[in-house]
Amino acid sequence: xxxxxxxxxxxxxxxxxxxxxxxxxxxxxxxxxxxxxxxxxxxxxxxxxxxxxxxxxxxxxxxxxxxxxxxxxxxxxxxxxxxxxxxxxxxxxxxxxxxxxxxxxxxxxxxxxxxxxxxxxxxxxxxxxxxxxxxxxxxxxxxxxxxxxxxxxxxxxxxxxxxxxxxxxxxxxxxxxxxxxxxxxxxxxxxxxxxxxxxxxxxxxxxxxxxxxxxxxxxxxxxxxxxxxxxxxxxxxxxxxxxxxxxx
Amino acid sequence: xxxxxxxxxxxxxxxxxxxxxxxxxxxxxxxxxxxxxxxxxxxxxxxxxxxxxxxxxxxxxxxxxxxxxxxxxxxxxxxxxxxxxxxxxxxxxxxxxxxxxxxxxxxxxxxxxxxxxxxxxxxxxxxxxxxxxxxxxxxxxxxxxxxxxxxxxxxxxxxxxxxxxxxxxxxxxxxxxxxxxxxxxxxxxxxxxxxxxxxxxxxxxxxxxxxxxxxxxxxxxxxxxxxx
Numbered sequence: 001x002x003x004x005x006x007x008x009x010x011x012x013x014x015x016x017x018x019x020x021x022x023x024x025x026x027x028x029x030x031x032x033x034x035x036x037x038x039x040x041x042x043x044x045x046x047x048x049x050x051x052x053x054x055x056x057x058x059x060x061x062x063x064x065x066x067x068x069x070x071x072x073x074x075x076x077x078x079x080x081x082x083x084x085x086x087x088x089x090x091x092x093x094x095x096x097x098x099x100x101x102x103x104x105x106x107x108x109x110x111x112x113x114x115x116x117x118x119x120x121x122x123x124x125x126x127x128x129x130x131x132x133x134x135x136x137x138x139x140x141x142x143x144x145x146x147x148x149x150x151x152x153x154x155x156x157x158x159x160x161x162x163x164x165x166x167x168x169x170x171x172x173x174x175x176x177x178x179x180x181x182x183x184x185x186x187x188x189x190x191x192x193x194x195x196x197x198x199x200x201x202x203x204x205x206x207x208x209x210x211x212x213x214x215x216x217x218x219x220x221x222x223x224x225x226x227x228x229x230x231x232x233x234x235x236x237x238x239x240x241x242x243x244x245x246x247x248x
Numbered sequence: 249x250x251x252x253x254x255x256x257x258x259x260x261x262x263x264x265x266x267x268x269x270x271x272x273x274x275x276x277x278x279x280x281x282x283x284x285x286x287x288x289x290x291x292x293x294x295x296x297x298x299x300x301x302x303x304x305x306x307x308x309x310x311x312x313x314x315x316x317x318x319x320x321x322x323x324x325x326x327x328x329x330x331x332x333x334x335x336x337x338x339x340x341x342x343x344x345x346x347x348x349x350x351x352x353x354x355x356x357x358x359x360x361x362x363x364x365x366x367x368x369x370x371x372x373x374x375x376x377x378x379x380x381x382x383x384x385x386x387x388x389x390x391x392x393x394x395x396x397x398x399x400x401x402x403x404x405x406x407x408x409x410x411x412x413x414x415x416x417x418x419x420x421x422x423x424x425x426x427x428x429x430x431x432x433x434x435x436x437x438x439x440x441x442x443x444x445x446x447x448x449x450x451x452x453x454x455x456x457x458x459x460x461x462x463x464x465x466x467x468x469x470x471x472x473x474x475x476x
């Protein structure tokens with residue numbers, strides 16, 4: 001067990017392990033995504049009040065859930081790389097940021113598209129929407145900070161500190177925005193209906209959430225592999241892989 | 249000569265930073281001037297109707313304080329990084345997070361404190377009721393200290409970068425938001441006559457948390473920037 005753990009710390013092994021995981025995770029993800037979408041978008045009955053427009057939750061909710069979870073993946077990886085100086089944790093953190101930012105953006109975009117027919121407006125300064133927007137800024141801050149450093153080792157450490165600071169702040173930001181909105185809340189909009197969701201809608205939603213977690217993992221691993229090749233581009237094993245791919 | 253104690257060392261650092269600021273009074277006045285200019289922009293942009301201004305005044309004052317803090321945060325470590333004295337500070341036997349705290353304290357004394365003290369003048373220009381002035385000063389005193397500490401994290405992370413100026417606002421503005429929300433809420437509560445104590449207490453809680461944690465992040469950031 002420990003040998004496996006130690007192998008994760010070595011770039012060529014991590015590259016190979018990530019590749020092996022991807023080989024079966026990518027098909028599973030595709031099946032789950034397509035299955036969940038067909039089930040959610042075509043086979044469930046329309047909501048009695050919102051009609052068909054509610055179906056966007058099958059994209060919106062999973063994207064939002066995984067975007068939040070992705071931040072914790074990034075921050076915990078950052079903490080590991082700061083505390084135990086594990087270079088590979090650094091790779092995980094760097095790979096997680098753009099994926100998380102993309103998912104946050106998807107959640108915001110689908111929310112706006114859903115909001116127009118349902119609430120009659122693209123954007124509301126609701127607590128959740130606002131904190132998702134801030135989450136997007138935190139992700140983009142990490143990406144921008146990483147790009148700004150020429151020394152990539154320092155970039156990784158700086159981003160780790162920033163994502164940890166962000167992690168301490170996320171609950172505070174969320175609570176304060178939540179509180180700020182509830183004070184000014186116009187009574188016309190109610191945002192909590194999750195507990196009353198019908199099982200026939202809930203199961204495809206759960207499948208889609210699982211599919212999005214798998215999608216996140218796939219993107220993360222692919223990003224990590226690309227990052228590993230770039231970082232280790234001068235080493236023997238990368239040249240070997242590049243040679244093999246070149247001959248093919 | 250023996251090395252000074254940690255407390256003595258931090259006091260010396262603080263004195264040095266303040267002395268440096270005093271020697272350049274114009275530079276110290278710049279954030280205040282900026283504060284004034286931005287305050288002037290709001291009546292011009294929103295219209296000079298006194299009752300309307302009074303509604304926006306708490307938010308306007310707080311946003312302006314936040315921006316002027318953001319502008320000055322970038323420079324906290326910059327000159328010492330450029331001339332190498334920051335490197336000496338990192339090598340010094342005294343704990344870096346306490347030295348960083350001394351820097352931040354000096355920064356707050358020369359920006360946030362001054363801003364809080366002059367804010368009543370601008371509050372009156374924006375037609376904020378006199379009864380809310382006390383709350384405004386206290387909320388700015390507490391809030392700008394949090395802003396200085398958070399700004400220090402951004403400054404420490406970006407001090408080694410050539411184009412850190414814009415980046416720092418992207419990094420720390422999201423972190424400023426809770427302070428803005430509660431600072432504005434405190435003043436608004438004072439305007440409407442409801443107790444503002446709870447909001448000030450939350451600002452105080454944020455300050456305690458920031459004092460405890462931010463110096464560690466600043467010290468880590470400084471080490472990274474020096475190594476890079």
